[in-house]
Amino acid sequence: MHPVEVFELIVGMLLAVLVLQYVAPRLGLPPAVALLAGGGALAFVPGLPTIDLDPNLVLVIFLPPLLMDGAWFTALAPFRRHLSGIASLAIGAVLFTAAVVAIVTKLVVPELPWAACVALGAIVSPPDAVSARAVLQRVKLPRRLGTLLEGESLLNDATGLVLFRFAVAAVITGSFSLGEAIGSFAFLVGGGIVVGGAIGTLWVLLLRRLADEQLVVAASVLVCWMSYIAGEMLHVSGVISTVTAGLVCGWYQHVVLTASVRVRSLSFWQVMIFLLEAAVFILIGLSLRGVIDRVGGIGTVVQDMAWSVAAIIAAVILARFAWIFGSDAVLGLLNRAGRRPAEPLGPRAASVMSWAGMRGVVTLAVALTLPETMPGRDLMLVSAFAVILVTVLVQGTTLGLVIRLAGLQEDERSKPPLDLYAAEASMHAAQFEAVQRMAHASDGSLLHPRLLDSYRRRATISVEFSGSDEDRDRDIAAHYGVILAAVAAGRAELVRMHRAHQIDDETLHDLERDLDLEELVALAAKG
Known part of the structure; x- marks a missing residue:
């Protein structure tokens, strides 16, 4: 052809x-x-x-x-x-x-x-x-x-x-x-683990030094082929090498990737x-x-x-x-x-x-x-x-x-100690504590009252809730449904202003990105 x-x-x-x-x-x-x-x-x-x-x-x-x-x-x-x-x-x-x-x-x-x-x-x-x-x-x-x-x-x-x-x-x-087959299998698997672990570690060290987000995304994508090809070239299991590298990268991606890179690379x-x-x-x-x-x-x-x-x-x-x-x-x-x-x-x-x-x-x-x-x-x-x-x-x-x-x-014994809402409450409490430490000046005056109030509300809402799980899920869905409706209204108004030549493209993209992030957060919380 x-x-x-x-x-x-x-x-x-x-x-x-x-x-x-x-x-x-x-x-x-x-x-x-x-x-x-x-x-x-x-x-x-x-x-x-x-x-x-x-x-x-x-x-x-x-x-x-x-x-x-x-x-x-x-x-x-x-x-x-x-x-x-x-x-x-x-x-x-x-x-x-x-x-x-x-x-x-x-x-x-x-x-x-x-x-x-x-x-x-x-x-x-x-x-x-x-x-x-x-x-x-x-x-x-x-x-x-x-x-x-x-x-x-x-x-x-x-x-x-x-x-x-x-x-x-x-x-x-x-x-x-049979002995040669067993020995070869052990070598292929063990060698694959070593090669994959080494490449995964190099990926973590590299990403700590790369400042360009496009390079980070590209390196994150290429690591799968690097680990497979390296394993095959060294005559060990490319499959095991790739899986091992993936486990290492997946474990450390939460601490080496920024939020922006994570959203872009995941998409x-x-x-x-x-x-x-x-x-x-x-x-x-x-x-x-x-x-x-x-x-x-x-x-x-x-x-x-x-x-x-x-x-x-x-x-x-x-x-x-x-x-x-x-x-x-x-x-x-x-x-x-x-x-x-x-x-x-x-x-x-x-x-x-x-x-x-x-x-x-x-x-x-x-x-x-x-x-x-x-x-x-x-x-x-x-x-x-x-x-x-x-x-x-x-x-x-x-x-x-x-x-x-x-x-x-689901086997109850396999469930983690904290469910989604308990983990969220613990996270909000840590956020409130961090904001509380930074919300006051050295003389004790309040610098960020709105932020402090917002994070206090997040930290206490889970504790204040006393209804059943079904009531909580229904209230959460209704709450974020209102937010999504507000996002949709904001987006419609943003498009109207752009079509009427009241704002330029740069303003449109900046405000649209804010709405997109707000919508993603609301969809995740509602789901």
Whole structure:
């Protein structure tokens, strides 16, 4: 394709993203489902060129920022608290699923060598961070389940990628060493933690010295690719390196970023992540045609591979159920024996966890890196794509329903000691104390009476309130509803004065920024 045509295709794809994202909620579909289905439909539009993805380029473009986004906003304390459960899913569940898929594949396609069966298991075993984020951000889960799923999606790619590399090497060389595989995995993970921690630390030190806000925003965006590429160049896990850097940056961003930089960088980052996530699902859908053409057409898929692919899909889904319910049963036995490593999830929560196993871009990209000489390569490509389609279209569409049917309740023990209103009251008390110290001159005269009165009112309003939680929420919503109405009236008057040439553009922008900040504060408080 001519470079201009490539650019036109990208613009067209982004326009399709906007349309599908707009249509999805009106059809009652998760946006990921609409984007994947829309991309699959667009792939067969006459005249549209076949999309051939470079798997390594796809991984390096999309995976680092999406991993960084998840790690940046990960709550570190719950992450550490549930690390054993996360490791069980990110390592144990991946290895178990890969083993089950390998066994099933060997049963349905006996001529495939065991190493090739394991390679297929490694491709389809890790749930995808992008798919999980796209679905989970639109459903409400108890804190523990959300932490487990988010942590799993951040770390499991490393397990799948290492297993895949060793399986492919075993096919090519005809040899495999379990000890070497375990040692390599430990080196990749440990090295990734070191590299990511170092880059995250450098980011913190750099931002303390940068005064230009644009440089700060740019450095904050580039750190995800720096950590991933550095990890891969040093032959450690780029995934673990990126996640570690994201955890470090997310922990320190509250003290190294100014309010202005935080607002600007967050706005830019959210738009970039939205476009990348949407583009991932569109590209997966668009690549459907290329995968089908590569294996000989839809007729070949249906006639020669349908039953094998169906068995592999069933193995992927059921293996996750078996691992999660089995692990939960073991926890229950340990608790009854007096050892309490963690509380069991229970059947309802375990069902939700088991159903939340969507696959995505990593599965497809890894499948596309299979050597041309790999035995069963066509079956692997079709199986990888089928697993993505079924898990995103079926599980992604019905996950919200499964959560509602499960009727999960938040565990009171997982709640923090202070709720939102108690924390806000403590913050207002600290602000009032600071203003009170500075509100008087050295002779005792009052310098800032209005400020003192304003902050005193903020500090005492929570204490004075005596109604129920429902009354408080209703009063707060009404209070900030009035503020939002006042902001809207002020904005309308500001625009009227500008259109009537009573104020210049500079005045318009200055006062508009003040109204925007006031509106953001009111919306956050009302919500």
